[in-house]
Amino acid sequence: MKTDQQALVDALLGRGGAPPGLTGAERGLAAYRTNLRALSAQALAVPFARLREALGEDEFASLAWTFWRAHPPERGDLAQWGGALENFLIERAGEASGLPDLARLDWASHRAERAANAELDAPSLALLGTTPPEQLWLQLRPGVALIVQSDGPMLVWREGWAARSQALSPGEAAFMRALLGEVNLADALVKGSGAHADFDFSTWLQAALQHAWLQGVRSTPHPEHLRTKTP
Structure with missing residues (x-):
């Protein structure tokens, strides 16, 4: 049986309705999900610029929201979110689609740009x-x-x-x-x-x-x- 907390998380991610006892919560949850959906696209676009350009705004936003619900961020720093996208795309679209290649390159580039500075010895x-x-x-x-x-x-x-x-x-x-x-x-x-x-x-x-x-x-x-x- 789901806990109330898990039920609320699932509702926020669009995996179910509002938990019983939250009177009038559906409208608030719908608004919150809309905000989360927009946030998912904005956050994923930072490291995955090539992928976003290849898919277009609408398809990329749909992908971001689907990915958010399947692999929600585990840290407060959203710049660290996205490492699982390559395998997610392999499972959903396959290597032949070319999308995992784009995700792989985008994520490695993102990590490189965030890497610590190091001078040549x-x-x-x-x-x-x-x-x-x-x-x-x-x-x-x-x-x-x-x-x-x-x-x-x-x-x-x-x-x-x-x-x-x-x-x-x-x-x-x-x-x-x-x-x-x-x-x-x-x-x-x-x-x-x-x-x-x-x-x-x-x-x-x-x-x-x-x-x-x-x-x-x-x-x-x-x-x-x-x-x-x-x-």
Whole structure:
């Protein structure tokens, strides 16, 4: 049996009528649901701009309200709401629709833009010339993420204050995946070059410095609180 509190929540989310005993509550609940519906579209549009543009205002608003009722926010900060949308779209629309790809890219971009600031530890780069790669770990900046789209792997990061993204070759993707998995440099190089002849570390390092992917080089595995994870 539902508690009165759960019944009220369900009513607010449009899953049922007003609980017994709330005299004249239907009109108030209808108004509150209208406000929540508008809020759901406004909140979801912040991280999912590409998806909103692809769907159009009306269809996106309908999606936002359906998603809100299925996965309501668990925190007061609505900017943290939306991580479950990718799987929600896979279940509802399927990968072939292209919508999960848009949601995946939008969410990774949103997370990158909200990631903590981190400056390049330039002196640590000297370790690349003095220490065997088996004893080195490359630390990527917060917000750097590797996502897998229907047409291939893609890297997402923040450059300045804006999120950026680019497609990766198989070798680049294998190398970045290894770094994000906290593999040492020697093993990461093996994974990047193993079955692929398209990965060159010098070229990657130049790009990593130019686009602010790299935070530093370490002679020990990353401390727990500094580890970079994929979303």
